[in-house]
Amino acid sequence: MSGRLGFGRALLYRRTPAEAGAAPPGNERSGTWAYGIAMDDFGTGYTSLALLSQLPLDERKLDRAFVMRVHQRHDRVIVGAVTRMAGQLGLVSVAEGVEDEQTAQTLAKIGNDVTQVQNQT
Numbered sequence: 001m002s003g004r005l006g007f008g009r010a011l012l013y014r015r016t017p018a019e020a021g022a023a024p025p026g027n028e029r030s031g032t033w034a035y036g037i038a039m040d041d042f043g044t045g046y047t048s049l050a051l052l053s054q055l056p057l058d059e060r061k062l063d064r065a066f067v068m069r070v071h072q073r074h075d076r077v078i079v080g081a082v083t084r085m086a087g088q089l090g091l092v093s094v095a096e097g098v099e100d101e102q103t104a105q106t107l108a109k110i111g112n113d114v115t116q117v118q119n120q121t
Contacts, residue, residue, distance in 0.1 A: 038094065043082065052089060060086040064097025064118065070106050080110045087111060 036058035039047055044063040052060070062082060069075035079095075086093040095107045098115040107115055 041096070043078070052085075052091075057089075057091055059092040059094050059114075060089075061094040061096050061116070062112075064095075067095045067097050067103065067107070068099070070095075070103055070110075076106070076110070079107070079112075083111045 037056060038059035038061050039051060039055065039057050040061050041047055041063040042060050043066055047063075051057075060082070062079060066075050066079050070079050083093045092113045093111065094114040094116055095112045096116045097118040098104050098107065099118045104115045
């Protein structure tokens with residue numbers, strides 16, 4: 001099971017041995033576990049484009065505020081741009097708060113790598 005520990009808007013996460021086999025290049029490994037850093041809630045609050053070049057990130061997690069509105073033209077353009085940018089920087093692109101299959105399919109077409117489903121409890 002993966003573990004995550006948050007530091008403000010950056011997360012330190014641990015991948016299981018099975019997940020570690022697909023770790024991005026440069027990811028520090030300790031034994032059979034891989035560790036990485038994800039920028040959480042990208043696009044809102046204290047996240048900044050400057051942090052993308054200042055932190056040794058592995059993932060960029062797009063805030064659900066953009067994900068929820070991805071069917072609107074302006075938000076789709078923003079999501080597409082930051083997803084392409086993440087890919088060009090070698091980051092895994094994660095979309096937070098996906099609530100339905102249509103949104104997941106739209107994000108996949110845009111090039112998003114991982115969808116994080118909104119917890120509906």
